[in-house]
Amino acid sequence: MATIAPxxxxxxxxxxxxRTLLKAIRMALRVESPAVRHNTQTFNRGRYxxxxxxxxxxxxxxxARAIKExxxxxxxELLEKLEQSIRAxxxxxxxxxxxxxxxxxxxxxxxxxxxxxxxxxxxMTSEEVGINHALAERGIEVAETDLAEFILQVADxxxxxxxxxxxxxxxxxITELFHRVFKVDEPLDTGEDLTRFAREKLRQKFLAADAxxxxxxxxxxDGTLMLVESEANxxxxxxxxxxxxxxxxxxxxxxxxxxxxxxxxxxxxxFSGQPLTSYTSIISPPLDAPVLGDRKQxxxxxxxxxxxxxxxxxxDPLLRExxxxxxxxxxxxxCANFQxxxxxxxxxxxxxxxxxxxxEAGTGALEKARFAELCTGCSRCVNQCPVRIDIPWLNSGLxxxxxxxxxxxxxxxxAEIMGSGDDGAAPLQKLFFGRYDVFGKWGSxxxxxxxxxxxxxxxxxILEGTVGLDHRRHVAQFASPTLVDAAKGKSGRARSVxxxxxxVLFPDIFTNYGAPLRGLATMDVLCAAGVDVxxxxxxxDGRAALSQGLIATAxxxxxxxxxLLLAWIHDGxxxxxxxxxxxxxxxxxxxxxxxxxxxxxxxxxxxDPGEYVMKVLSGDVTQIRAIFDAARHPKGTNIFxxxxxxxxxxxxxxxxxxxxxxxxxxVATSLVECCGMAGSFGYKKEYYELSMAVGExxxxxxxAAESDGERILVASGTSCLEQLQAGLGRPxxxxxxxxxxxxxx
Amino acid sequence: xxxxxxxxxxxNLGLDLVEEFTSRAREVTATVECVxxxxxxxxxxxxxxxxxxxxxxxxxxxxxxxxxxxxxRQLASAFSERTKDALATADVGxxxxxxxxxxxxxxxxxSDGEAAYISLLxxxxxxxxxxxxxxxxxxxxxxxxxxxxxGLARSFVYVTGPSATADMGPLxxxxxxxxxxxxxxxx
Numbered sequence: 001m002a003t004i005a006p007x008x009x010x011x012x013x014x015x016x017x018x019r020t021l022l023k024a025i026r027m028a029l030r031v032e033s034p035a036v037r038h039n040t041q042t043f044n045r046g047r048y049x050x051x052x053x054x055x056x057x058x059x060x061x062x063x064a065r066a067i068k069e070x071x072x073x074x075x076x077e078l079l080e081k082l083e084q085s086i087r088a089x090x091x092x093x094x095x096x097x098x099x100x101x102x103x104x105x106x107x108x109x110x111x112x113x114x115x116x117x118x119x120x121x122x123x124m125t126s127e128e129v130g131i132n133h134a135l136a137e138r139g140i141e142v143a144e145t146d147l148a149e150f151i152l153q154v155a156d157x158x159x160x161x162x163x164x165x166x167x168x169x170x171x172x173x174i175t176e177l178f179h180r181v182f183k184v185d186e187p188l189d190t191g192e193d194l195t196r197f198a199r200e201k202l203r204q205k206f207l208a209a210d211a212x213x214x215x216x217x218x219x220x221x222d223g224t225l226m227l228v229e230s231e232a233n234x235x236x237x238x239x240x241x242x243x244x245x246x247x248x249x250x251x252x253x254x255x256x257x258x259x260x261x262x263x264x265x266x267x268x269x270x271f272s273g274q275p276l277t278s279y280t281s282i283i284s285p286p287l288d289a290p291v292l293g294d295r296k297q298x299x300x301x302x303x304x305x306x307x308x309x310x311x312x313x314x315x316d317p318l319l320r321e322x323x324x325x326x327x328x329x330x331x332x333x334x335c336a337n338f339q340x341x342x343x344x345x346x347x348x349x350x351x352x353x354x355x356x357x358x359x360e361a362g363t364g365a366l367e368k369a370r371f372a373e374l375c376t377g378c379s380r381c382v383n384q385c386p387v388r389i390d391i392p393w394l395n396s397g398l399x400x401x402x403x404x405x406x407x408x409x410x411x412x413x414x415a416e417i418m419g420s421g422d423d424g425a426a427p428l429q430k431l432f433f434g435r436y437d438v439f440g441k442w443g444s445x446x447x448x449x450x451x452x453x454x455x456x457x458x459x460x461x462i463l464e465g466t467v468g469l470d471h472r473r474h475v476a477q478f479a480s481p482t483l484v485d486a487a488k489g490k491s492g493r494a495r496s497v498x499x500x501x502x503x504v505l506f507p508d509i510f511t512n513y514g515a516p517l518r519g520l521a522t523m524d525v526l527c528a529a530g531v532d533v534x535x536x537x538x539x540x541d542g543r544a545a546l547s548q549g550l551i552a553t554a555x556x557x558x559x560x561x562x563x564l565l566l567a568w569i570h571d572g573x574x575x576x577x578x579x580x581x582x583x584x585x586x587x588x589x590x591x592x593x594x595x596x597x598x599x600x601x602x603x604x605x606x607x608d609p610g611e612y613v614m615k616v617l618s619g620d621v622t623q624i625r626a627i628f629d630a631a632r633h634p635k636g637t638n639i640f641x642x643x644x645x646x647x648x649x650x651x652x653x654x655x656x657x658x659x660x661x662x663x664x665x666x667v668a669t670s671l672v673e674c675c676g677m678a679g680s681f682g683y684k685k686e687y688y689e690l691s692m693a694v695g696e697x698x699x700x701x702x703x704a705a706e707s708d709g710e711r712i713l714v715a716s717g718t719s720c721l722e723q724l725q726a727g728l729g730r731p732x733x734x735x736x737x738x739x740x741x742x743x744x745x
Numbered sequence: 746x747x748x749x750x751x752x753x754x755x756x757n758l759g760l761d762l763v764e765e766f767t768s769r770a771r772e773v774t775a776t777v778e779c780v781x782x783x784x785x786x787x788x789x790x791x792x793x794x795x796x797x798x799x800x801x802x803x804x805x806x807x808x809x810x811x812x813x814x815x816x817x818r819q820l821a822s823a824f825s826e827r828t829k830d831a832l833a834t835a836d837v838g839x840x841x842x843x844x845x846x847x848x849x850x851x852x853x854x855x856s857d858g859e860a861a862y863i864s865l866l867x868x869x870x871x872x873x874x875x876x877x878x879x880x881x882x883x884x885x886x887x888x889x890x891x892x893x894x895x896g897l898a899r900s901f902v903y904v905t906g907p908s909a910t911a912d913m914g915p916l917x918x919x920x921x922x923x924x925x926x927x928x929x930x931x932x
Contacts, residue, residue, distance in 0.1 A: 039911075147912035147920065164912065171914025194913040195920055202921065207829050232908040232922025235865055239856070240829065257897055261884035264903075275769070275849040276883060276905045279922070281856055283900035288857035292829045 046273020123215025376678030399549025434548030440513030443478030496530030630664035644717030769850030773906030788816030
């Protein structure tokens with residue numbers, strides 16, 4: 001292999017070392033961020049718009065998921081059937097156990113056909129096995145014909161995205177690259193110029209090619225390939241040369257052509273929002289078309305399916321989920337961190353984004369999945385995945401496995417004290433952020449001493465040096481008394497006759513130890529809405545532990561906490577949770593820890609306080625306005641409301657926005673997926689710059705909404721409030737404290 | 746196994762198929778014209794769509810009445826040489842489309858036979874389809890009871906507008922495949 005320039009993305013592709021990951025983030029923020037941001041956000045908006053038009057989106061996803069589950073379950077049988085189908089049509093079938101087997105086979109087939117020039121369509125699997133290199137060694141020229149792959153071939157870079165692999169290149173950078181490499185005089189200053197230039201080069205290749213290599217998006221066991229593209233290079237690759245080789249992972253197989261139906265409806269929409277891209281081919285090769293120029297020549301077709309770790313993934317309950325992936329990239333485009341840095345930072349040598357860690361671990365090595373650290377668990381991708389993969393859950397699982405490898409020696413003693421069960425060996429930073437329940441409890445008990453110690457000169461430096469808590473971040477004070485203590489002796493009686501509902505305010509650890517006033521404001525709001533409310537017992541829910549990959553701890557905590565909540569529910573009370581990340585734990589993540597029946601029971605009764613007020617007042621604007629009149633708020637009625645990422649995912653953001661509007665607030669909202677803080681992510685020293693870069697989208701939207709005057713900054717999540725304050729330098733208000741300020745005195 | 750069942754037809758798309766197809770096709774910059782099902786009308790429509798065409802390749806139809814293309818074959822620009830170079834330098838390729846998709850504005854063209862080349866290599870692709878072959882959504886074609894199950898039996902491509910790319914920065918129409926798509930709907 002040629003040497004890699006130190007400033008090339010290839011130099012930071014292998015992220016087994018965390019230093020490389022951090023270097024890649026810096027490189028991406030410096031060079032690639034503007035183009036990646038523009039492209040991913042355009043695709044992201046397109047996807048949301050496209051699925052608003054589809055009446056049966058959820059059914060289609062269920063169907064796609066069922067087909068993939070069934071296909072992976074029956075994989076050996078389907079592969080056998082596929083082999084028979086291909087051979088019956090006169091094609092060749094090869095199941096390659098390893099990447100070397102795959103490249104050797106393809107190179108042999110090309111050599112045997114006397115091929116000197118191969119045209120290639122975009123294929124992530126061929127990147128994975130490294131076809132180009134193997135062919136080059138035989139003296140066979142490979143022309144990448146997808147324009148994005150063409151750019152990457154010219155620049156010698158790895159893909160930064162599954163579907164648009166050169167999306168990190170702006171038009172200006174492509175112009176600069178082509179001028180530098182091709183040394184041409186003609187103007188290449190528009191997309192049209194650049195496209196014409198590449199087209200002319202590649203058309204010659206198409207007409208002269210001896211063989212074509214493509215991937216496949218979905219393969220039916222009856223011998224059908226589904227090939228999705230827009231440029232027509234894949235149609236040419238499969239049709240013009242007499243030899244066509246299709247390369248794909250074994251996981252692409254579904255039982256029959258009829259099973260392509262939901263993927264046809266979902267794939268392009270999930271990527272860019274287009275109902276279909278320009279060309280979706282449904283073909284059963286070898287094609288029944290004469291070879292132009294030599295009508296007597298027989299067409300030759302080879303289907304090469306790659307295992308390369310997939311059989312092992314199939315037997316691994318965690319990584320098996322990744323085999324359902326159809327590489328649509330919805331999880332990449334909907335990810336705030338990915339939008340900021342793209343796949344050269346948030347990705348490995350081949351695969352990138354939230355789902356990429358599982359792929360690098362499954363087809364490469366666990367250590368290559370280190371970039372999965374950039375998955376903050378914000379959950380915005382969860383509802384976007386057309387095959388319903390819980391990607392944050394996969395990344396928590398990878399983190400747990402990596403934690404075991406990373407077991408920090410200097411923190412081993414503390415780790416032993418704080419870890420629970422299998423989590424004992426996690427690195428110190430993971431334990432610090434994962435066990436806020438312990439720190440919060442002791443911090444509150446020892447307050448104000450703990451807060452005073454925290455302010456001692458050098459204390460923040462020590463925290464940064466030991467657990468990586470960034471010194472630039474504001475850290476919430478430990479509260480004394482806690483919410484549970486403060487609520488004692490405070491009436492939680494409904495201020496309506498009759499009482500409209502009965503609820504328990506669950507004192508999540510963040511509200512209890514960090515923001516008891518927020519909890520008390522919530523009590524006031526609920527009572528005013530006619531809810532009889534009691535404050536429950538504090539119990540860690542598992543969110544903090546899960547976010548650090550401390551799955552054993554999270555499981556234990558979830559089970560103990562569920563028991564407590566069930567008792568309240570059986571007593572006829574709904575459960576109100578102030579912190580959205582904890583509410584999302586109950587309504588989304590606990591499915592991994594609890595029996596389904598228990599999970600469903602709690603999920604159906606757990607609410608965001610604003611969402612709950614909407615429910616008990618049936619969204620009645622007149623009543624809402626009478627109780628919560630924005631005009632009574634001392635700071636005015638113009639607000640900017642930023643809902644929490646996980647709150648959006650569980651559907652608890654819209655009702656809160658509606659409540660605020662019903663109360664009479666003029667509400668501007670953010671369109672960002674996540675504020676960038678994402679729980680503990682932005683507090684970590686190594687991710688501070690990335691977190692602030694992500695936040696910049698939000699800050700810019702606030703500034704735009706404030707062109708006609710300042711608004712009250714309102715948010716529902718602890719970390720969102722911190723991030724808004726850090727980025728805009730102004731105080732922020734929690735939703736419940738805002739509403740408490742509208743009550744009649 | 747439930748998996749091989751076709752997707753249910755989605756009745757609540759609520760589409761007037763011709764109207765929806767036409768507007769969707771136009772959204773992706775295809776042009777659409779409706780003409781009577783006669784050889785003369787189609788030849789006239791082809792001449793209108795590509796008035797300056799010097800070289801026109803006509804693919805033999807498989808589903809439409811072959812005589813419908815006879816007027817086009819007699820146009821001065823029509824040629825019959827079938828080499829890569831001849832087709833790659835043609836201005837216009839004329840093929841039939843055996844189905845159209847209302848919700849996406851796509852035409853479905855065979856991926857084998859000479860239509861595969863003729864719909865791909867020339868600068869402009871003109872597809873002729875029957876209005877009665879418009880179905881609601883792409884997945885309908887993968888049902889045995891739609892258009893006689895043709896979509897389950899053949900190799901074909903859903904063509905949705907001309908070839909396009911966003912890889913060079915802004916969206917550009919006209920890449921390796923046709924730069925223009927014109928659709929002629931016949932009764």
